[in-house]
Amino acid sequence: MVDKKEDIDLKLIKYTQEGLPVTKTPYKDIGIAIGISEEEVIQRLKNLLETGKIRRLAASIAHRKIGINANAMCVWKVSDERVDEVGKIMAKFEEVTHCYERPTYSDWEYNVFTMIHGYTDEECEAVIAAIKKQTGLNDCVILYSEKEFKKVGVRI
Amino acid sequence: MILCDTDRKILHRLQSNLPLVSRPFEALSKELGIDEDTIIERIKYMIDNKFVRRLAPIINTQAMGREATLAAIKVPEERIEEVSEIINGYTGVSHNYLRKGKNKDIPYNMWFTMSAKDDEELRSNLKEIEDRTGLVVRSLPTTKKFKIGVKFKIY
Numbered sequence: 229m230v231d232k233k234e235d236i237d238l239k240l241i242k243y244t245q246e247g248l249p250v251t252k253t254p255y256k257d258i259g260i261a262i263g264i265s266e267e268e269v270i271q272r273l274k275n276l277l278e279t280g281k282i283r284r285l286a287a288s289i290a291h292r293k294i295g296i297n298a299n300a301m302c303v304w305k306v307s308d309e310r311v312d313e314v315g316k317i318m319a320k321f322e323e324v325t326h327c328y329e330r331p332t333y334s335d336w337e338y339n340v341f342t343m344i345h346g347y348t349d350e351e352c353e354a355v356i357a358a359i360k361k362q363t364g365l366n367d368c369v370i371l372y373s374e375k376e377f378k379k380v381g382v383r384i
Numbered sequence: 385m386i387l388c389d390t391d392r393k394i395l396h397r398l399q400s401n402l403p404l405v406s407r408p409f410e411a412l413s414k415e416l417g418i419d420e421d422t423i424i425e426r427i428k429y430m431i432d433n434k435f436v437r438r439l440a441p442i443i444n445t446q447a448m449g450r451e452a453t454l455a456a457i458k459v460p461e462e463r464i465e466e467v468s469e470i471i472n473g474y475t476g477v478s479h480n481y482l483r484k485g486k487n488k489d490i491p492y493n494m495w496f497t498m499s500a501k502d503d504e505e506l507r508s509n510l511k512e513i514e515d516r517t518g519l520v521v522r523s524l525p526t527t528k529k530f531k532i533g534v535k536f537k538i539y
Contacts, residue, residue, distance in 0.1 A: 252410070283442045283533070325531070331525070375481065376480075
């Protein structure tokens with residue numbers, strides 16, 4: 229059952245997910261468009277951030293366009309008991325934008341995934357070398373994207 | 385088209401939360417020492433010229449009750465275009481890349497992320513892709529998160 233509160237939150241997200249109005253009073257303008265007050269817009273966005281339903285209210289950058297051209301997915305084979313320890317080390321690198329543990333299969337043994345963004349491949353590989361040094365890990369594969377078929381933000 | 389130092393300063397700050405106050409860009413102007421009108425004008429410029437994809441709430445699919453996964457497939461060279469079109473046809477697919485191992489061969493070449501309203505829909509979409517392509521889809525959902533937050537070093 230969807231209650232009214234969630235209904236308005238959904239309306240708010242749907243109205244803003246393509247972009248906030250870039251005006252002096254964006255929250256007031258959103259409120260006018262969806263029929264709630266500026267205070268309510270601000271309060272609802274605060275709640276959505278606090279409950280983690282939205283991660284950030286921020287800019288998504290076209291990273292390639294500003295020169296961050298390299299995007300390496302580096303996958304690591306890590307023993308179960310070391311996953312937490314090395315995951316934390318990897319996450320500390322500014323260039324590591326995502327770090328996750330994922331399942332393995334008979335033909336896939338790499339369980340820790342890091343996404344590394346940099347201005348060049350060399351910059352990404354320097355980060356990988358530093359991770360190797362700090363963790364003592366050696367078994368990794370660097371996957372570069374050869375072609376981008378789709379890249380959009382998540383929409384609801 | 386290039387970005388000046390002012391743009392880069394604004395862009396760097398905009399990757400973190402916009403203040404939740406009546407005049408958020410005025411609040412930013414105090415932080416950055418750039419006046420409100422300039423901030424607004426430069427943000428519009430960066431959006432219009434596609435340096436910024438969007439300034440918007442970034443949704444946490446799982447907290448919204450959605451399920452997501454990273455999936456990988458081995459697609460024969462001659463079927464890459466056809467299979468990518470099938471995959472991209474799903475609105476839940478947000479990223480789809482052809483990837484190659486640099487230092488080692490890997491068993492898959494096409495990698496995509498997919499979200500769906502629940503686990504059932506996610507599984508059924510992946511199954512449908514297998515049926516439509518005749519290829520095996522490996523689903524690699526996150527089991528633990530150490531970091532998520534695409535903030536780039538801008539200099």
